[in-house]
Amino acid sequence: NSPFVIILFDLIYRRVGERAVLNSPVLPHQYYVSWFFERGPEIEIADVSYFGRKHVNPDSGEIWTSRLSISTNNLIINNMQEENFGTIVYFKFTFPYLCILVFMLVSMEEQRPFLIPGHRLSLNCNAETKRRHSVYWIKPAGNKASPIQGSVTKKAESQDNGKWKCVVKDNGKESEFEFFVSVVDFSSASKYVYTSTNLPLSIPFWITPKEFVQKILSNVETIEWLFTPKTSSTQQTIFSFSSKNGQLKQEDTASELSYKNFTDGGNFSLHRNLARVEDRGTYNCSITFTNGYVLSRSLVVDVLEITPSPGTELISGHHLNLSCSTGGPLETGVTVKWVPPDTSSLAKADFLSGHLIITRVGTEDSGKWRCDLRRNTTTLTSAVITLKIGEHRKREENMNVSFSFLVFSLPVFLFCNSHQRKMRQLRHRLCKCKK
Ligand SMILES: *[C@@H]1O[C@H](CO)[C@@H](O)[C@H](O)[C@H]1NC(C)=O
Ligand SMILES: *[C@@H]1O[C@H](CO)[C@@H](O)[C@H](O)[C@H]1NC(C)=O
Ligand SMILES: *[C@@H]1O[C@H](CO)[C@@H](O)[C@H](O)[C@H]1NC(C)=O
Ligand SMILES: *[C@@H]1O[C@H](CO)[C@@H](O)[C@H](O)[C@H]1NC(C)=O
Ligand SMILES: *[C@@H]1O[C@H](CO)[C@@H](O)[C@H](O)[C@H]1NC(C)=O
Numbered sequence: 001n002s003p004f005v006i007i008l009f010d011l012i013y014r015r016v017g018e019r020a021v022l023n024s025p026v027l028p029h030q031y032y033v034s035w036f037f038e039r040g041p042e043i044e045i046a047d048v049s050y051f052g053r054k055h056v057n058p059d060s061g062e063i064w065t066s067r068l069s070i071s072t073n074n075l076i077i078n079n080m081q082e083e084n085f086g087t088i089v090y091f092k093f094t095f096p097y098l099c100i101l102v103f104m105l106v107s108m109e110e111q112r113p114f115l116i117p118g119h120r121l122s123l124n125c126n127a128e129t130k131r132r133h134s135v136y137w138i139k140p141a142g143n144k145a146s147p148i149q150g151s152v153t154k155k156a157e158s159q160d161n162g163k164w165k166c167v168v169k170d171n172g173k174e175s176e177f178e179f180f181v182s183v184v185d186f187s188s189a190s191k192y193v194y195t196s197t198n199l200p201l202s203i204p205f206w207i208t209p210k211e212f213v214q215k216i217l218s219n220v221e222t223i224e225w226l227f228t229p230k231t232s233s234t235q236q237t238i239f240s241f242s243s244k245n246g247q248l249k250q251e252d253t254a255s256e257l258s259y260k261n262f263t264d265g266g267n268f269s270l271h272r273n274l275a276r277v278e279d280r281g282t283y284n285c286s287i288t289f290t291n292g293y294v295l296s297r298s299l300v301v302d303v304l305e306i307t308p309s310p311g312t313e314l315i316s317g318h319h320l321n322l323s324c325s326t327g328g329p330l331e332t333g334v335t336v337k338w339v340p341p342d343t344s345s346l347a348k349a350d351f352l353s354g355h356l357i358i359t360r361v362g363t364e365d366s367g368k369w370r371c372d373l374r375r376n377t378t379t380l381t382s383a384v385i386t387l388k389i390g391e392h393r394k395r396e397e398n399m400n401v402s403f404s405f406l407v408f409s410l411p412v413f414l415f416c417n418s419h420q421r422k423m424r425q426l427r428h429r430l431c432k433c434k435k
Pocket of ligand 1: 258259265267269
């Protein structure tokens with residue numbers, strides 16, 4: 001009666017430093033299990049039994065004893081080192097069958113902490129096994145990389161930034177290995193910057209990764225901040241920096257924008273305490289690296305402004321035209337919404353047009369009128385004006401006062417007038433004499 005033997009395979013692909021969990025098949029009530037490692041001489045590394053024994057063999061050496069944890073249902077190898085890769089054999093004595101687990105090393109070429117755009121990006125993923133398997137890479141965007149097995153070599157670009165995945169496929173089973181690539185780039189922020197004439201102007205240009213910032217001066221040749229106003233097509237340079245002299249030069253002093261020390265924190269942002277209508281336009285920051293590669297980022301700045309016509313100080317009953325605009329057509333999906341003061345008779349109306357015409361304003365319309373620029377329900381920015389509406393009656397009183405003033409002062413006026421006339425005649429005469 002020869003014992004029948006069932007051979008089970010389990011394939012586990014791992015990288016150095018990773019952890020592997022080796023699961024036992026379902027166990028009977030009474031069991032004795034031994035785990036062996038087979039690479040060169042066979043060694044018993046651990047065993048468990050139904051008596052409650054959970055034992056790591058101290059003779060297996062530091063490479064195993066420091067990494068193994070054993071339980072009834074599994075054996076865990078933590079922080080795997082090259083010596084731990086190979087075949088692990090599992091024996092169950094009471095009902096003898098064996099289970100072989102094969103481990104293979106996946107290696108990847110060491111990468112620098114970050115890459116300058118244009119430098120060589122090289123990724124290698126190899127499994128040390130004679131088994132038939134396939135290896136491919138998935139790019140950060142989610143599509144498959146080059147058809148060359150296990151290795152990718154190209155010039156680094158912004159799109160290479162992010163999580164690459166190496167996929168090892170063996171016997172229908174896929175194992176994925178993530179790998180992060182960091183290419184110097186502007187941090188991804190929205191292309192549009194919204195502000196208003198009531199708010200600061202902040203044009204965010206950030207460079208990543210942080211580690212690059214310390215090496216900025218040795219890798220960068222020039223940095224330029226350019227501006228194209230919304231109403232013009234002429235590009236003007238606001239600031240320029242050349243690493244040759246280490247001097248940051250302000251080219252367009254009229255823009256009065258300030259900047260932080262970018263060599264300190266990689267913050268290339270421009271700032272002003274209050275945005276102006278003239279700030280509308282496209283801002284472009286471009287970095288020329290020492291390898292000739294140019295990296296640039298453009299941001300479109302929209303400044304919301306409320307224009308009251310004829311003005312903000314009015315008399316009740318007057319006509320008012322309020323216009324809220326970014327100085328051009330709005331992007332699709334972007335809308336304007338007016339928020340009148342709570343006291344206004346128009347407070348509950350829904351104003352969704354940039355132009356608001358109030359044929360007769362009342363004193364209750366005094367206060368803060370806000371205009372929100374929104375995308376769906378998100379407020380992108382807001383502008384505010386304060387209206388001062390005087391009472392119409394007050395104006396009548398004023399007219400009465402001036403009228404009575406006129407009546408009472410009429411004799412004085414006439415007197416002065418006649419006096420003045422006399423003086424003028426006198427002066428006339430004097431002038432004549434002079435001549
Ligand atoms: C970056 O610089 C801008 C302009 O100087 C400033 O407004 C912003 O707060 C800075 N950001 C950080 C995180 O320092
Ligand atoms: C900017 O920061 C760097 C690094 O901290 C420093 O060496 C440099 O002098 C600073 N430049 C200015 C203009 O403050
Ligand atoms: C920034 O300006 C430069 C010079 O005009 C241009 O070559 C580059 O394409 C611009 N960058 C972007 C992102 O528009
Ligand atoms: C209201 O003002 C805007 C801009 O100030 C102007 O385009 C529009 O024609 C004016 N409308 C009326 C009815 O006055
Ligand atoms: C915003 O509105 C647009 C259409 O106007 C729609 O396609 C989009 O899904 C909306 N986004 C959110 C976050 O609701």
